[in-house]
Amino acid sequence: MTKKSTSLHEDPIRHIVWKGDRLVVLDQRRLPRRVEYVTCRTARDVAKATTDMVLRGAPLIGCAAAYGMALAARRGRLKDVVAAEPVLRRARPTAVNLMHALDHMLAVAKSGPESSLPERMSAAAAKYWRDDLAFNATMAELGAALLKDGSNVITHCNAGALATAGIGTAVGMIRAGFLAGKVAHVYPCETRPYLQGSRLTLWELMQAGIPATLITDNMAAHLMKTHKIDAVIVGSDRIAANADVCNKIGTYGLAILAKHHGIPFYVVAPSTTVDLGTATGDLIPIEERSAAEVTEVFGTPIAPKGAKARHFAFDVTPHELVTAIVTERGVVSPADGATLKKVISR
Amino acid sequence: MTKKSTSLHEDPIRHIVWKGDRLVVLDQRRLPRRVEYVTCRTARDVAKATTDMVLRGAPLIGCAAAYGMALAARRGRLKDVVAAEPVLRRARPTAVNLMHALDHMLAVAKSGPESSLPERMSAAAAKYWRDDLAFNATMAELGAALLKDGSNVITHCNAGALATAGIGTAVGMIRAGFLAGKVAHVYPCETRPYLQGSRLTLWELMQAGIPATLITDNMAAHLMKTHKIDAVIVGSDRIAANADVCNKIGTYGLAILAKHHGIPFYVVAPSTTVDLGTATGDLIPIEERSAAEVTEVFGTPIAPKGAKARHFAFDVTPHELVTAIVTERGVVSPADGATLKKVISR
Numbered sequence: 107m108t109k110k111s112t113s114l115h116e117d118p119i120r121h122i123v124w125k126g127d128r129l130v131v132l133d134q135r136r137l138p139r140r141v142e143y144v145t146c147r148t149a150r151d152v153a154k155a156t157t158d159m160v161l162r163g164a165p166l167i168g169c170a171a172a173y174g175m176a177l178a179a180r181r182g183r184l185k186d187v188v189a190a191e192p193v194l195r196r197a198r199p200t201a202v203n204l205m206h207a208l209d210h211m212l213a214v215a216k217s218g219p220e221s222s223l224p225e226r227m228s229a230a231a232a233k234y235w236r237d238d239l240a241f242n243a244t245m246a247e248l249g250a251a252l253l254k255d256g257s258n259v260i261t262h263c264n265a266g267a268l269a270t271a272g273i274g275t276a277v278g279m280i281r282a283g284f285l286a287g288k289v290a291h292v293y294p295c296e297t298r299p300y301l302q303g304s305r306l307t308l309w310e311l312m313q314a315g316i317p318a319t320l321i322t323d324n325m326a327a328h329l330m331k332t333h334k335i336d337a338v339i340v341g342s343d344r345i346a347a348n349a350d351v352c353n354k355i356g357t358y359g360l361a362i363l364a365k366h367h368g369i370p371f372y373v374v375a376p377s378t379t380v381d382l383g384t385a386t387g388d389l390i391p392i393e394e395r396s397a398a399e400v401t402e403v404f405g406t407p408i409a410p411k412g413a414k415a416r417h418f419a420f421d422v423t424p425h426e427l428v429t430a431i432v433t434e435r436g437v438v439s440p441a442d443g444a445t446l447k448k449v450i451s452r
Numbered sequence: 453m454t455k456k457s458t459s460l461h462e463d464p465i466r467h468i469v470w471k472g473d474r475l476v477v478l479d480q481r482r483l484p485r486r487v488e489y490v491t492c493r494t495a496r497d498v499a500k501a502t503t504d505m506v507l508r509g510a511p512l513i514g515c516a517a518a519y520g521m522a523l524a525a526r527r528g529r530l531k532d533v534v535a536a537e538p539v540l541r542r543a544r545p546t547a548v549n550l551m552h553a554l555d556h557m558l559a560v561a562k563s564g565p566e567s568s569l570p571e572r573m574s575a576a577a578a579k580y581w582r583d584d585l586a587f588n589a590t591m592a593e594l595g596a597a598l599l600k601d602g603s604n605v606i607t608h609c610n611a612g613a614l615a616t617a618g619i620g621t622a623v624g625m626i627r628a629g630f631l632a633g634k635v636a637h638v639y640p641c642e643t644r645p646y647l648q649g650s651r652l653t654l655w656e657l658m659q660a661g662i663p664a665t666l667i668t669d670n671m672a673a674h675l676m677k678t679h680k681i682d683a684v685i686v687g688s689d690r691i692a693a694n695a696d697v698c699n700k701i702g703t704y705g706l707a708i709l710a711k712h713h714g715i716p717f718y719v720v721a722p723s724t725t726v727d728l729g730t731a732t733g734d735l736i737p738i739e740e741r742s743a744a745e746v747t748e749v750f751g752t753p754i755a756p757k758g759a760k761a762r763h764f765a766f767d768v769t770p771h772e773l774v775t776a777i778v779t780e781r782g783v784v785s786p787a788d789g790a791t792l793k794k795v796i797s798r
Contacts, residue, residue, distance in 0.1 A: 298670060323669050358674055414666065
């Protein structure tokens with residue numbers, strides 16, 4: 107499933123594979139212990155895989171949605187594509203890359219005759235995926251340049267290869283930093299409740315041979331105080347026009363802790379994550395998922411019967427707490443709305 | 453095992469029961485799903501139960517150690533008590549209540565003839581337990597007076613009945629606050645990796661009929677920003693002479709988040725938790741436990757094979773971040789070393 111590589115321009119994990127008539131998707135829910143694939147033959151299959159978190163990560167959700175639209179186009183009927191679009195759009199509410207991919211693919215669908223619809227859509231989805239892969243490499247290099255030599259880094263959730271088409275956003279920057287001698291050690295937060303940090307990011311880092319030590323989310327402050335931590339690096343699911351950053355639950359707390367300890371806080375995300383149509387972070391819809399994902403771990407109950415729980419899947423970090431946002435179009439530093447808009451609109 | 457009660461002066465859970473020739477201890481490791489007891493017949497049994505976390509919570513560790521010394525005294529030989537003392541002292545390094553209880557019991561042992569040793573030690577241990585129970589009630593009332601009506605409260609780990617002889621420290625204050633209409637809703641952080649919040653605190657709150665909703669540790673910042681949170685209330689394992697507070701890992705981060713959001717941060721702990729012999733929090737030994745407790749949840753692996761992890765069991769919150777420390781001898785507010793010493797030395 108994986109191969110060691112030092113190139114920033116490859117996909118180190120073949121986790122979504124386009125087969126022309128179907129999309130084969132690595133099931134991330136049981137990684138790293140079980141390696142299983144789900145085959146999506148329709149846009150509805152892709153929407154379900156997204157909702158159920160077979161695949162996750164904002165850029166990857168966008169790529170999968172693009173392929174979902176290509177699947178909807180296979181019979182050469184524009185109305186199938188138009189009908190598929192809202193089904194995919196409802197799959198998850200927070201990551202704006204999904205909306206961006208759907209807008210783009212709908213425009214492609216309407217840009218030519220139905221006779222060429224399947225080919226056009228398949229080619230556009232594949233290009234959307236290739237673009238994301240290239241964005242990763244660019245961001246990785248721009249981001250690594252911000253780090254000082256021998257840095258100890260904290261990251262959160264999985265903003266790695268499994269969340270994107272290529273080497274990842276935050277983990278891509280870490281990977282490039284490691285290759286350049288700028289990253290010495292990585293501490294991924296486990297990222298409750300879904301454990302993307304322990305299951306996915308730690309696994310990617312181990313595969314890449316990058317020294318990594320797992321911590322629980324609540325150890326980050328202690329580590330910042332007692333160990334030399336030089337940077338916190340995370341991805342994003344949506345960045346508002348004013349540069350507020352929506353990302354996995356726990357990110358906002360980490361940003362406050364970083365500020366308190368004087369540690370730079372970096373966000374790495376492609377321009378497709380920036381939503382200039384949403385003025386501020388407070389306007390971003392925060393998905394709330396099942397309480398069972400908090401009260402159980404892999405089906406094992408960890409709370410009393412009848413326990414109530416909340417499961418906010420994301421939070422919003424105000425731009426004041428962000429040292430820099432790294433996009434493939436450039437670095438926004440310090441992160442503010444005016445600079446972000448200028449960089450993204452290049 | 454439990455009974456509903458509105459009294460602050462009772463033990464709502466019979467979780468350590470002195471039988472004269474043995475100490476029966478509720479096994480907290482599998483709570484709330486499994487209710488099992490461990491019988492300790494020797495000081496060594498008590499030390500092992502403490503190390504293995506059959507019982508936990510700083511005040512309860514102290515009470516159990518006192519009974520452990522009483523078990524060592526059963527044959528009426530001072531040398532047995534003297535030999536048991538270091539065995540118990542090594543059981544866990546951070547909670548100072550353990551050291552306090554052992555110093556006290558050793559002094560009792562040396563205060564009279566061997567002929568009365570068993571009776572004196574048994575009576576002294578029982579009194580140590582009763583005192584802790586009474587401290588809980590006093591702290592609960594002093595603490596509740598600090599809260600405003602209808603407060604929403606975050607707590608961390610288990611500083612409840614299961615951690616003490618009586619109604620608990622932080623949870624005792626919450627319980628008294630609830631009875632007085634001052635606590636409307638409680639959000640216990642699950643407290644990874646050992647999940648004392650989801651397994652123990654939530655269960656105690658549900659038993660007491662106090663409205664409670666579980667959150668993962670990394671949701672606290674989002675909750676503070678988006679919901680009305682009026683107080684953070686925690687216990688402590690050791691308070692240094694300068695009022696720095698050592699408590700379960702994650703406490704320090706919560707204190708920073710509370711400060712950032714302008715939310716009062718209260719620490720509730722009996723005077724036996726205060727260690728005037730340790731000048732500052734940085735000098736408190738932080739127990740580091742097995743990495744397996746981070747990489748597995750109830751025996752289910754959540755990280756890749758061969759994963760490295762750190763498991764800091766505690767952290768230290770500088771006194772500047774603490775709004776007030778509630779002890780049975782009075783409230784230290786603002787929390788600083790000079791006031792603490794004055795209150796504790798009353």
